[in-house]
Amino acid sequence: MAEEALVSRRSRLLGAKSQLFYDEPVHLVRGEGVWLYDADGRKYLDAYNNVAHVGHCHPHVVEALCRQASLLNTHTRYLHTAILDYVERLTATFDASLSTAILTCTGSEANDIALRMAQAATGRMGIIATDATYHGNTTAVSQLSTRMPPVGGRARHVRLVPAPDSFRHPDAMANGKAFGDAVREAIASLEQDGIGLSGIILCPLLANEGFPTLPSGFFDDAMRAVRDAGGLVIADEVQPGFGRTGSHFWGHQRAGFVPDIVTMGKPMGNGHPVAAVVTTRDILATFRNAFRYFNTFGGNPVSCAVANAVLDVIEQENLVANARDVGAYALGLLRPLAERHECIGEVRGAGLFFGAELVHDRKTREPAPDIAEQVANRMRHRGVLMGKTGIHGNVLKIRPPMPFSRDNADFLIGVLDEVLGEVGGVKA
Amino acid sequence: MAEEALVSRRSRLLGAKSQLFYDEPVHLVRGEGVWLYDADGRKYLDAYNNVAHVGHCHPHVVEALCRQASLLNTHTRYLHTAILDYVERLTATFDASLSTAILTCTGSEANDIALRMAQAATGRMGIIATDATYHGNTTAVSQLSTRMPPVGGRARHVRLVPAPDSFRHPDAMANGKAFGDAVREAIASLEQDGIGLSGIILCPLLANEGFPTLPSGFFDDAMRAVRDAGGLVIADEVQPGFGRTGSHFWGHQRAGFVPDIVTMGKPMGNGHPVAAVVTTRDILATFRNAFRYFNTFGGNPVSCAVANAVLDVIEQENLVANARDVGAYALGLLRPLAERHECIGEVRGAGLFFGAELVHDRKTREPAPDIAEQVANRMRHRGVLMGKTGIHGNVLKIRPPMPFSRDNADFLIGVLDEVLGEVGGVKA
Structure with missing residues (x-):
């Protein structure tokens, strides 16, 4: 596989421990707004990269x-x-x-x-x-x-x-x-x-x-x-x-x-x-x-x-107002997911920086970094890039470019709902 | 003067001690190859900026x-x-x-x-x-x-x-x-x-x-x-x-x-x-x-x-060979200047990094950072940008972009010869 060859070349040139995201790293070649494209032309919704603040390649x-x-x-x-x-x-x-x-x-x-x-x-x-x-x-x-x-x-x-x-x-x-x-x-x-x-x-x-x-x-x-x-x-x-x-x-x-x-x-x-x-x-x-x-x-x-x-x-582009509006809208979509998925301990965030803390048990609040890891990997395979963070590494981190829209939020939360359905009961 | 207004604005926004080159700072607006241009359209030969390695705005x-x-x-x-x-x-x-x-x-x-x-x-x-x-x-x-x-x-x-x-x-x-x-x-x-x-x-x-x-x-x-x-x-x-x-x-x-x-x-x-x-x-x-x-x-x-x-x-553009050729050529022009100007203690360098150590007295080798400072300022007024360096701050530093030509060296050394003639006897 082309990606494997890149990973091994990378390990040789940049060191074996040079950090890569995801079990199967993404080979990106193009970005536009909130979208990133890989070498096979596959498209990813970018829900991670705050650095491309006003959108990729604006x-x-x-x-x-x-x-x-x-x-x-x-x-x-x-x-x-x-x-x-x-x-x-x-x-x-x-x-x-x-x-x-x-x-x-x-x-x-x-x-x-x-x-x-x-x-x-x-x-x-x-x-x-x-x-x-x-x-x-x-x-x-x-x-x-x-x-x-x-x-x-x-x-x-x-x-x-x-x-x-x-x-x-x-x-x-x-x-x-x-x-x-x-x-x-x-x-x-x-x-x-x-x-x-x-x-x-x-x-x-x-x-x-x-x-x-x-x-x-x-x-x-x-x-x-x-x-x-x-x-x-x-x-x-x-x-x-x-x-x-x-x-x-x-x-x-x-x-x-x-x-x-x-x-x-x-x-x-x-x-x-x-x-x-x-x-x-x-x-x-x-x-x-x-x-x-x-x-x-x-x-x-x-x-x-x-x-x-x-x-x-x-x-x-009124991006601050957009962050307020879309952030609140996305949180509104994310909160109900906690009713369906046991692994969600808490939903929280502010503007276009939001997410959910994942747990193995809501009562003990035992952190579930393993589930967060699985979620990030499965989201990647379904075309959404996001990460995890927090004291215990169990908080889903959603921090997209600022032109993120309500439509993007619909797509993101929809995919997340499916993925949580797949992994919610899995305890590694 | 427009430059004075900029200096005072700068002092307010970046701090009074934010560093500027030259007694009269240069307000640059454009660069091309080894040349820099100020807001009045005046042109400077850049004999200082190694960062623009292959020439400004290549x-x-x-x-x-x-x-x-x-x-x-x-x-x-x-x-x-x-x-x-x-x-x-x-x-x-x-x-x-x-x-x-x-x-x-x-x-x-x-x-x-x-x-x-x-x-x-x-x-x-x-x-x-x-x-x-x-x-x-x-x-x-x-x-x-x-x-x-x-x-x-x-x-x-x-x-x-x-x-x-x-x-x-x-x-x-x-x-x-x-x-x-x-x-x-x-x-x-x-x-x-x-x-x-x-x-x-x-x-x-x-x-x-x-x-x-x-x-x-x-x-x-x-x-x-x-x-x-x-x-x-x-x-x-x-x-x-x-x-x-x-x-x-x-x-x-x-x-x-x-x-x-x-x-x-x-x-x-x-x-x-x-x-x-x-x-x-x-x-x-x-x-x-x-x-x-x-x-x-x-x-x-x-x-x-x-x-x-x-x-x-x-x-x-064969820039390494050019550095060797033009550097040697420029050193060849610079060395004879030591015969005419008492303040030159030693001429030295390698490729496109060369200069001369200035002294008040060749016998005592008393460093002349004041003369070096004057030279840099006078060169600037005659359209050549260069600096000074060294343990005593008395070494003329000539370190131009790599596409520096023999013609550029002729111009540089010619102006330097004149400037040294003006300041050579001056002891601050």
């Missing part, structure tokens, strides 16, 4: 890319208007305090800077994150992941607090007090070890944690604890940003807090490698004094033209 | 970019042939042992991985670099820069050895023994502190160190010391790679050693953010076992199409 974005790439692409130590126009437009979507930016090429680079900004602003090193998070792949940022202890051991300045779990511990969700207490404990531990707190980094949607349902004001107590200790709040908007949640342009606006630093990633360029850190004028100045930072191609004219075109499309 | 590269961006751009957890074709073609330019790769978006990300590969392969943390180097801007990689101590202090596992200086200490250059001794001392210090050696990271051209003239086999003694201690050799090819030195495709081939890990940066994509780490199958496997690394958009189909097109152009 003509307006591709046109902006090609126009600027034909004209000029160079670094930002020369003057150019594209980066200024873009940063002005981008920061206008934030609270007035968040008025400056550094552009980078990846979200990992953005978070790597954000951590140093908090260090520079506080003079301290300690950082808090949840114990089921992912913020990127640089050495410094991957210290926030729990997956594997790095060579040389875990960094002493990282404290991981338990990720909130609205399904298993709904009692602890009421007002965020339990989360706040965990944060206070982490701060005390950092202070006791003579490290001190620089800040907390959070995805306001807690996307990788399985996007638990958070009551309004959930983060208030934790934020207060961080600020009382002189720390900064970093919002990682790689996933909830650019209107994905439907109700707000940024996840922290939906969650109801104003961060000191905001990071964003590749949805910003619809897949073109451009990312950003947005912060206050003072924090930026302190960072620039403490670190002589320069990112050769962050904010180059091509990246800015692309990022600007993405904002055009979000506005022109 | 039509073959732009066409590949646009074609693939219109077709598909997604991450590498799906199968795609572009990344396999590219990695196969790329690794074919190396020693047979270097047969695998991880693609990233930036050279900083590549070096950040390379450091962890050395850690994973050795189980130790210590890393050696020179004290006048630059390998990138992530938290981990910027620990290798001497510029400013980071918040939280310098990392305990970094040892910086004195950068070789062929102009001021030619005696120490003869066989690389002094450099080897410094490396041995650093290894002993790491072992004494219980840290141990993971490896050494070097630009084989020592580009940021001021590209000193290195006798053949210069690095042999240092490499032997590193390998005797069980360490790995990382070659940072961001600057000398892809044929820039004219004699070889890679800087380490010119320097005569085979590294364990090679990194490369944006010249690989002619400015499109794509970069890579090339290594042996064993080291890659060890790294993938030790770190669960994934780079969402490193090696996406668009980046690979662009990188592949860059290799096409290098071959089709």
Whole structure:
């Protein structure tokens, strides 16, 4: 089979453990809007790829890319208007305090800077994150992941607090007090070890944690604890940003807090490698004094033209309103499935980021990552690409490009209903 | 003036200390081949930008970019042939042992991985670099820069050895023994502190160190010391790679050693953010076992199409041979300038990376970074873009796009001759 040959070539060139999705990996050759096509011409509904934020190969974005790439692409130590126009437009979507930016090429680079900004602003090193998070792949940022202890051991300045779990511990969700207490404990531990707190980094949607349902004001107590200790709040908007949640342009606006630093990633360029850190004028100045930072191609004219075109499309196609409408519509279709399929423990989400937590037993709430895995694989064979996430890897993750329609939702939920019917009783 | 308004807008949006080149920054709007154009239609010969490796806005590269961006751009957890074709073609330019790769978006990300590969392969943390180097801007990689101590202090596992200086200490250059001794001392210090050696990271051209003239086999003694201690050799090819030195495709081939890990940066994509780490199958496997690394958009189909097109152009336009020919021709024009201008201490370089070390006094060899600064600024006003580098910031850095011609060299050296005549006697 052609795919097998590719897998073995890949293993030879990229390493045996280079990650692939699905038991039978998909060989994609073309994308358009919310659709992806494989080498045999088979079509897949993309319910996974948030990076292609305004849809695969959006003509307006591709046109902006090609126009600027034909004209000029160079670094930002020369003057150019594209980066200024873009940063002005981008920061206008934030609270007035968040008025400056550094552009980078990846979200990992953005978070790597954000951590140093908090260090520079506080003079301290300690950082808090949840114990089921992912913020990127640089050495410094991957210290926030729990997956594997790095060579040389875990960094002493990282404290991981338990990720909130609205399904298993709904009692602890009421007002965020339990989360706040965990944060206070982490701060005390950092202070006791003579490290001190620089800040907390959070995805306001807690996307990788399985996007638990958070009551309004959930983060208030934790934020207060961080600020009382002189720390900064970093919002990682790689996933909830650019209107994905439907109700707000940024996840922290939906969650109801104003961060000191905001990071964003590749949805910003619809897949073109451009990312950003947005912060206050003072924090930026302190960072620039403490670190002589320069990112050769962050904010180059091509990246800015692309990022600007993405904002055009979000506005022109009313994609935030679409995320709100279609997200609510899809949740409305998904909820009744819980009545038919025993394995659904909870249905939840916000805008075009939704899904369901799968369990082996609704009473014990025993997580069913094996069923989630089977669902993702069977969906792939039926022409829908989606994934799984969460603390236990048992949450179906549906996070499509933003032009996802009600029709797409009908198709998605219809196929999911069938697949859950097939696997619902299966316990691996 | 329009430029002043841009500078003040920039300061407001990107921070007062965001870096700009030249006393009067250039506002660029268009690039083509080795030429850049400002907003007033003025034309500049680009003798600085190595990132636009095959020339600004090369039509073959732009066409590949646009074609693939219109077709598909997604991450590498799906199968795609572009990344396999590219990695196969790329690794074919190396020693047979270097047969695998991880693609990233930036050279900083590549070096950040390379450091962890050395850690994973050795189980130790210590890393050696020179004290006048630059390998990138992530938290981990910027620990290798001497510029400013980071918040939280310098990392305990970094040892910086004195950068070789062929102009001021030619005696120490003869066989690389002094450099080897410094490396041995650093290894002993790491072992004494219980840290141990993971490896050494070097630009084989020592580009940021001021590209000193290195006798053949210069690095042999240092490499032997590193390998005797069980360490790995990382070659940072961001600057000398892809044929820039004219004699070889890679800087380490010119320097005569085979590294364990090679990194490369944006010249690989002619400015499109794509970069890579090339290594042996064993080291890659060890790294993938030790770190669960994934780079969402490193090696996406668009980046690979662009990188592949860059290799096409290098071959089709014989750019390596051109670098050899024009580099030698330009050095031949530059050397006689030393007879007329007292401030030239030494002329040196390799292929299309050459320049001259400027001094206030040839006998004392007192570095003249002030004159170098003036030269760069005056060249800019006369329509030539170039920079300065080196341990003392006094080395004129000429590092143009690879299609630089003999005519371009005539123009460059002619203007430089005039400018040196103006500033040669001036001592700031």
